[in-house]
Structure formats: C-alpha cells, structure tokens
Amino acid sequence: MNGGLSFLADERTLLGTGRRRRCHRMPGTDLCVKFYHRDDALPPDTRLTTRLTITWGRICRLANVNYREWRYLQRLKRQIPADLAAVFPEHTEPVHCPDRGWGIIETVILNADGTLPRKAADELKVQVLSNPQIGRALYDAVEQLFKRFVAHGICFFDPSNILVQWTGPETFRLRIADFEPSCRALLPGLSRINFYVRCKVRRRATRYLRRLDAILNGARHAPPVPSLQRVSILRRLALDSGLMM
Numbered sequence: 001m002n003g004g005l006s007f008l009a010d011e012r013t014l015l016g017t018g019r020r021r022r023c024h025r026m027p028g029t030d031l032c033v034k035f036y037h038r039d040d041a042l043p044p045d046t047r048l049t050t051r052l053t054i055t056w057g058r059i060c061r062l063a064n065v066n067y068r069e070w071r072y073l074q075r076l077k078r079q080i081p082a083d084l085a086a087v088f089p090e091h092t093e094p095v096h097c098p099d100r101g102w103g104i105i106e107t108v109i110l111n112a113d114g115t116l117p118r119k120a121a122d123e124l125k126v127q128v129l130s131n132p133q134i135g136r137a138l139y140d141a142v143e144q145l146f147k148r149f150v151a152h153g154i155c156f157f158d159p160s161n162i163l164v165q166w167t168g169p170e171t172f173r174l175r176i177a178d179f180e181p182s183c184r185a186l187l188p189g190l191s192r193i194n195f196y197v198r199c200k201v202r203r204r205a206t207r208y209l210r211r212l213d214a215i216l217n218g219a220r221h222a223p224p225v226p227s228l229q230r231v232s233i234l235r236r237l238a239l240d241s242g243l244m245m
C-alpha cells in the first residue's frame with residue numbers, strides 16, 4: 001500500500017488540511033485519504049493535548065480518529081435511515097501506512113462544478129448577500145439535520161464541520177466529512193450514553209444555530225463560541241453533559 005500512497009508527497013493532490021489531518025485526493029478515483037499531519041508539519045500553535053492524542057493515535061488503533069470515524073460510521077449506517085446516512089461519505093475504509101499510522105479512505109465530497117464545498121456558516125455569509133431565500137433554506141436544513149441527529153443520538157459534536165455541497169445551481173445537500181465520535185469528553189465512554197449524546201448535540205446545535213441566525217439576520221459579528229479552555233472543570237462537566245448552555 002505504501003507505494004500506492006506515493007501521491008501523498010505530491011502537494012497537487014492536497015484537498016485540505018485541518019488541525020490534525022491532511023486530506024489528499026487519490027488520483028484517478030473519486031476517493032480521498034486522510035492521515036494525521038506528520039509531527040514536524042503540525043501547526044506551531046497545536047496544543048500539547050492534541051499532540052499527545054495524535055502520538056497516541058499513531059500507536060493505538062482504537063485511539064486514532066481516522067479508525068474511530070470508520071468504525072463508528074460502519075455501525076451508524078446499519079442503524080439510521082439511508083437518507084440520513086447519506087450525509088456522511090458514501091464509502092469509507094481504514095488504511096494503514098507504516099510511517100503514518102492509520103488513515104481513512106473516503107468518497108471525496110465536491111460540488112457539481114468540481115469545486116470544494118464551503119462550511120455552512122461561510123456559505124450562509126455568501127447566500128445572505130446574493131440569495132437570502134437560499135440562505136433561509138440553508139438555515140432550515142441545518143436545523144432539521146440537528147433535530148434528526150438528536151433523535152437518533154448521533155455523535156456529531158462539531159457543527160462547524162457541516163459542509164454545503166451544491167448539486168445544481170440552486171440545490172444543495174448538507175454533508176459531513178469530519179466528526180469525532182469519541183467527543184473528547186473528560187470522562188471516557190460518555191459518548192456511549194445516549195442521553196448524554198443527545199444533550200450534548202442539542203446544546204452544541206443551539207449554540208451553532210444562534211450563530212447562523214446572527215449571520216442570517218445581518219449581525220455584523222456572530223456571537224463568539226466560548227472557549228472550553230477558559231472555563232472551570234465543573235462548568236466544563238456541566239457544559240459537556242448538556243446541563244448548562
């Protein structure tokens with residue numbers, strides 16, 4: 001497989017980067033592959049806890065976000081309606097590379113014109129100026145999606161990762177290619193408790209929808225998302241459990 005991943009060294013195949021991962025298009029396919037950044041390529045402001053989780057994830061498969069995403073999606077797709085599962089990449093499979101650890105191969109998500117989808121908040125900022133009706137439809141679609149995630153107890157805790165995929169000039173689908181099912185909670189295993197998951201998804205969704213609402217209604221600046229780093233452990237526990245907003 002290593003030889004087959006030689007395109008990772010070719011920057012032209014790079015689709016995007018996040019705080020932890022790089023995503024490369026697999027040439028000649030409709031797939032992409034994501035691995036953690038190399039240690040020397042992590043953004044300089046990467047937190048120590050992120051560095052430690054990445055190091056641990058390279059060693060331990062079950063701690064690796066790529067592997068966890070794949071495993072969770074396998075389970076999820078058996079449990080939820082097909083139209084809801086279609087929000088996530090159609091195909092995913094784990095891949096191992098000796099010098100990069102575990103990665104995930106998945107269907108690439110592109111707009112009909114071949115461009116990369118924008119995140120929902122960014123797309124909304126564009127649409128409120130050019131086509132407010134579509135902006136409203138986008139807000140409603142995000143709200144509906146969250147209602148379904150809460151109803152099904154889906155571990156999706158980072159709303160800012162919702163993508164808007166244009167399937168035609170005025171038609172779109174909401175898509176998600178980045179989610180962390182283990183939810184980075186203080187206590188391990190919380191993401192297995194349905195009540196906890198629902199409360200947390202609902203709380204995050206409320207906060208995110210407030211932000212989208214501010215964009216939709218022309219607020220110059222969306223309300224800042226409070227940093228979890230600056231809150232006490234007790235408050236963080238209450239926030240994580242959905243007892244506080």
Ligand SMILES: Nc1ncnc2c1ncn2[C@@H]1O[C@H](COP(=O)(O)OP(=O)(O)OP(=O)(O)O)[C@@H](O)[C@H]1O
Nearest residue numbers: 015016017018019020021023106107108109177178
């Ligand atoms: N399936 C996909 N199709 C198209 N582009 C993708 C796909 N998956 C990831 N990308 C691109 O790669 C970028 C990095 O991937 P991803 O967001 O999964 O990394 P991450 O490190 O988990 O991000 P974050 O810092 O937000 O947690 C994305 O922002 C997106 O531009």
Ligand SMILES: [Mg+2]
Nearest residue numbers: 018178179180
């Ligand atoms: Mg991520």
